[in-house]
Amino acid sequence: MDNINILxxxxxxxxSIHPATYKVVGAANQLxxxxxxxxxxxxxxxxxxxxxxxxxxxxxxxNVLLVDDPxxxxxxxESITPIVVTLAPAYTHIMIAASTAGKNLLPRAAALLDVQxxxxxxxxxxxxxxxxxxxxxxxxxxxxxxxxxxLLTIRTSAFQAAEQTGGNAAIRQLAGPPPQQLSELVDxxxxxxxxxxxxxxxxxVAGGRGLQSGENFNLVYRLADKLHAAVGASRAAVDAGFVAxxxxxxxxxKIVAPELYIAVGISGAVQHLAGMKDSxxxxxxxxxxxxxxxxxxxxxxxxxxxDVLPEIIDKL
Amino acid sequence: xxxxVAIKRVVDHSVRVRPNSQATAMDIAGAKMAINPFxxxxxxxxVRLKEQGIATEVVVVSIGxxxxxxxxxxxxxxxxxxxxxxxxxxxxxxLAVAHCxxxxxEREQPGLVLLGKQSIDGDNNxxxxxxxxxxxxxxxxFASRLVIEGDKAxxxxxxxxxxxxxxxxxxxxxxxxxxxxxxxxxxxxxxxxARQKPLxxxxxxxxxVDVTPRVxxxxxxxxxxxxAGEKVKDVEALLARLREAQLx
Numbered sequence: 001m002d003n004i005n006i007l008x009x010x011x012x013x014x015x016s017i018h019p020a021t022y023k024v025v026g027a028a029n030q031l032x033x034x035x036x037x038x039x040x041x042x043x044x045x046x047x048x049x050x051x052x053x054x055x056x057x058x059x060x061x062x063n064v065l066l067v068d069d070p071x072x073x074x075x076x077x078e079s080i081t082p083i084v085v086t087l088a089p090a091y092t093h094i095m096i097a098a099s100t101a102g103k104n105l106l107p108r109a110a111a112l113l114d115v116q117x118x119x120x121x122x123x124x125x126x127x128x129x130x131x132x133x134x135x136x137x138x139x140x141x142x143x144x145x146x147x148x149x150x151l152l153t154i155r156t157s158a159f160q161a162a163e164q165t166g167g168n169a170a171i172r173q174l175a176g177p178p179p180q181q182l183s184e185l186v187d188x189x190x191x192x193x194x195x196x197x198x199x200x201x202x203x204x205v206a207g208g209r210g211l212q213s214g215e216n217f218n219l220v221y222r223l224a225d226k227l228h229a230a231v232g233a234s235r236a237a238v239d240a241g242f243v244a245x246x247x248x249x250x251x252x253x254k255i256v257a258p259e260l261y262i263a264v265g266i267s268g269a270v271q272h273l274a275g276m277k278d279s280x281x282x283x284x285x286x287x288x289x290x291x292x293x294x295x296x297x298x299x300x301x302x303x304x305x306x307d308v309l310p311e312i313i314d315k316l
Numbered sequence: 317x318x319x320x321v322a323i324k325r326v327v328d329h330s331v332r333v334r335p336n337s338q339a340t341a342m343d344i345a346g347a348k349m350a351i352n353p354f355x356x357x358x359x360x361x362x363v364r365l366k367e368q369g370i371a372t373e374v375v376v377v378s379i380g381x382x383x384x385x386x387x388x389x390x391x392x393x394x395x396x397x398x399x400x401x402x403x404x405x406x407x408x409x410x411l412a413v414a415h416c417x418x419x420x421x422e423r424e425q426p427g428l429v430l431l432g433k434q435s436i437d438g439d440n441n442x443x444x445x446x447x448x449x450x451x452x453x454x455x456x457x458f459a460s461r462l463v464i465e466g467d468k469a470x471x472x473x474x475x476x477x478x479x480x481x482x483x484x485x486x487x488x489x490x491x492x493x494x495x496x497x498x499x500x501x502x503x504x505x506x507x508x509x510a511r512q513k514p515l516x517x518x519x520x521x522x523x524x525v526d527v528t529p530r531v532x533x534x535x536x537x538x539x540x541x542x543x544a545g546e547k548v549k550d551v552e553a554l555l556a557r558l559r560e561a562q563l564x
Contacts, residue, residue, distance in 0.1 A: 110446065190478040
């Protein structure tokens with residue numbers, strides 16, 4: 001059996017651990033079938049020490065490496081990369097969620113480590129063999145990395161989360177990185193929502209161009225609230241300014257795989273399907289019976305969403 | 317300020333592609349090719365910066381087969397000033413592309429490098445970040461707004477939680493997201509003019525870059541397909557199905 005030493009980089013905002021982190025640990029745990037796994041989680045941030053305690057409970061984690069330092073507060077890639085590069089020689093695999101944070105950070109570290117990173121890993125077949133989507137998910141590529149160190153971003157919708165209890169990891173404090181003058185944070189406008197997080201929700205209701213306006217999106221919100229669902233959108237709806245960018249589902253937006261995905265007024269371009277076609281059950285509501293979304297929908301309802309949605313909301 | 321823009325030749329976004337019958341590659345023979353949409357946004361942004369008098373020269377570069385000259389000419393028609401093709405038939409991966417671009421950055425000394433955030437074929441989303449690392453530059457990925465302020469770039473990024481604005485020291489690498497701009501269509505006179513603009517070619521060997529792939533693809537296969545389900549006649553029927561399946 002090979003010794004497999006994995007570093008998972010936690011996704012968080014200094015206040016809470018993003019659920020994607022547990023999915024990445026879950027992906028890492030899969031390698032226990034093929035080797036003896038040592039698994040550390042790297043937590044870099046500022047005033048995030050409390051999060052280390054919860055990560056230490058995660059099943060399968062040996063050490064939580066905590067860098068709690070003002071330089072790391074906003075987790076800018078220019079600040080965090082040196083930490084990853086310094087730690088890398090002790091590991092065979094470094095994994096992070098394929099979130100915008102993970103996609104921003106990992107390739108920067110990979111270049112300095114002279115590693116060809118592998119993006120959006122959907123399945124781990126062996127310590128060096130992975131499956132990832134290409135061409136907006138039109139095909140799945142099985143790839144083998146010849147680099148000694150594997151750097152992977154993980155498509156979290158494809159993996160089960162690790163248990164958040166039962167672990168007993170040691171917490172090791174590491175020194176902060178040197179300050180850097182390349183980049184600084186000016187401002188963040190983060191969406192505040194009481195609804196479930198899009199990539200972790202059991203039910204997603206998504207709206208498209210068919211909603212015709214941002215105001216009409218209230219119908220989508222009302223249905224979502226009845227179902228305790230997250231709200232997503234097609235690129236067309238985001239481009240038209242109906243909703244914010246963080247709601248976009250698709251090839252270049254968020255990838256979701258909920259139990260139930262309800263697509264409202266979404267035609268179903270291949271780029272949108274790439275972000276939701278692994279949902280367990282898909283419902284499509286559209287007035288165009290030839291819309292491609294119906295080809296992937298388990299239940300299709302042809303009708304005017306402005307009639308259908310109020311009726312559903314009323315009857316739930 | 318000189319701007320270097322990297323572009324990739326890809327299968328047009330409207331074309332559906334499949335793996336070939338041996339599952340060894342994607343079957344793209346005869347497919348309509350185009351500038352990767354995110355790269356086209358990068359070209360447009362650079363041209364706008366030139367039109368605003370902020371950029372002095374826009375150099376567009378592509379790494380790949382000789383046929384990428386077509387996309388370089390298209391970028392010249394959009395307003396880039398000159399083009400460079402790094403010619404290779406290798407199976408290019410992001411790290412190799414970043415190394416080639418790094419060598420070109422050393423030669424050209426641009427004040428800003430613009431790239432698309434990802435290509436719609438490989439979907440890797442790596443090259444810009446890798447280039448920034450190799451150059452020791454700041455990176456502004458997934459940009460939906462870019463403002464040059466003296467020796468800094470103010471970049472608004474589309475991140476999972478919303479929007480984030482960074483101030484980057486120039487030179488820097490910025491990768492474009494969809495909503496940065498709406499690229500223009502080339503005019504016929506500009507297409508004609510583009511034929512006369514300089515296009516230099518070189519090879520990775522001349523740049524002393526090893527482009528040998530580090531990742532081998534064993535096979536390409538179709539994802540599990542979804543079958544169309546049933547059309548329900550009304551809301552009652554839909555809700556009944558969802559209740560049966562214990563989804564609501």
